[in-house]
Amino acid sequence: MSTLQTLDRGLAVLGLVAAAPGGLAVPAIAEALGVHKAIAYRLVATLQAHGMVWRGEDGRVMLGAAVLGLAARFQPHFRAEAAALLADLTRATGCTSCIALAEGEDCVVVLVQEAEEGPLRFSYRIGLRQPLTRGAAAGLALLAGRAETPGEAPEVRQTRIDGYALTHGQLHPGASGLAVPVLTPDMPRLGPEPCVAVISLAPIDVPRVSRAAWDCAARLRSLLAPGGGRG
Helix, strand or coil, X not given: CCCCHHHHHHHHHHHHHHCCCCCXXXXXXXXXXXXXXXXXXXXXXXXXXXXXEEECCCCCEEECHHHHHHHHHCCHHHHHHHHHHHHXXXXXXXXXXXXXXXXXXXXXXXXXXXXXXXCCCCCCCCCCEEEHHHCCHHHHHHHHCCCCCCCCCHHHHHHHHHCCEEEECCCCCCCEEEEEECCCCCCCCCCCCEEEEEEECCCCCHHHHHHHHHHHHHHHHHHHCCCCCCC
């Protein structure tokens, strides 16, 4: 399948800017894309005209308000009710929890609920992106929620057997993660492909936390069904 080069570059600019909390200078965007600065300036100007980015007084490019509008329209009932379920999971486990989605070959964090109590608190950033194959719990859970593929990692097969992935220090030294896929291998992929993950700097009580994560995943699964929702 062919792609539109200009659109591809514009979307790449949004990805670069989203990954730079302090904004990004246009020459840095040009260098990252491998294009002339004039092209980068035109891409930024086009995105700015649509409110997708804006430029500060120092010339650095940041995400615009239009991006928030798009985000608010993404599965609104799913996001609102999923946030409530995530809060329940964090209260039940005392750990920071998140929902991540599979986007192509990446795992992207879309919702986070940080633990409010305990001596060790873990902070997780919405928008964090990592390869599914990196070996972290969320990526393993998403892969295990799919049908088995030839040559897949043993950790993925074990996650499918156990019903959850448990990892230590894959993304952050000293942190443990436990993740559960929301979809099962026999379910069609007609929308978001999420998983539930719990992250902690303290040892995880696997039986208790996995049960809570399974319950949260089951409730999220019902939200993705036609007509799903609490109300």
